[in-house]
Amino acid sequence: MRNIEKPIDKTLEDLGVTQPDEVATLFAEVRNEFDLDADKEYIEVLWKEFRDSWLGRKSGVLAHITNNWLKPASPTLKPAVGAALNELRAHVEAEVERRRVAIEQKEEQWALSGALYDLSLPGVQRPIGSHHLIRQVFQQIEDIFVSIGFSVVEGPEIETPYYNFEALNIPEFHPVRDDMDTFYLDLPKGAPTPLLLRTHTSPMQIRTMEKRQPPVRVIVPGKVYRRDNPDATHSFIFHQVEGLAVDSDITFCDFTGTIEYFVKQFFGPGVKTRFRPSYFPFTEPSVEFDVSCIFCGGSGTSPGSGTCSKCKGAGWIELFGAGMVDPAVYGFVNYDPKRVSGFAFGMGIDRLAMLKYQIDDIQVFFQNDVRFLKQFP
């Protein structure tokens, strides 16, 4: 190509070409030059250079020929130059493509023969994620309850005050609403009802009973929101599993038996359980459910420091609230309180997970720190 750089930079007139057969000779030289160039061994990068040096839109050989030979050619020479150029272009394009295909095939052969790639080397490792610990605990709880006949339902995280409070027997101005001071949504004026981020999963008790007739046995895993200031045990977003069982003959014994069964499955058969009287507007009687301290085995003491710091010496840890469904609640869903009875419970999953896996700061669940996440593959 070097020695045609000069002719292709000049016009035919400058080269003294006046006859069509001289045009043919000139093109034959260029083609010869191309064929020599095309005959070299190419790898992909060099092939690109080769292609551009001939076909490049601005400075490829064919572009020079178009500009310097074809465009300024005299009318007598133009047809011959045009025809010769087309023929040359077809030849160049076909050869350039043939080279590309050849390179591709060669690379494939190398790869297969092991010359270029060592197929026995370990591949690139792409780590696969795992379920977040909270999700894993949800699944453990679901498995336990599903195995004794409960089904899993989910509900909206944005609720109306009716479902979040009123239908759970928490009228406006009831003092327990203070504990659940919550996030209300900014709605346009004239919106039919205020909306809020649910403060607990209990609204799904109502939504479920509205839709289904007894027997009802459901658990409701989900996120809940409260205006709590973040610290080691509080977060404005956390997780609960609600439970509800309603039928014609459910007793307090069914209730305690179910809860105990669950806790022993979840923490292991060694834990002791106890119920304490408590108060919730939607259960009567209401209980607070405790397990023997998982850290000190219920003794209230720890070998080093004397008193167990987790249960503060009590030997018990408060786990969750529960109770027999208050007959007033049945009134909101058109169940006959004389014919049905049942129990409900609501547990904080973050708290259960912290106890089971000995985690002392709830914030780690929300920080997405892989060093934490990796510990629970």
Ligand code: DAH
């Ligand atoms: N909803 C209650 C809370 O978030 C927990 C609760 C207590 C749920 C007693 C229940 C129940 O279903 O029976 O504090």
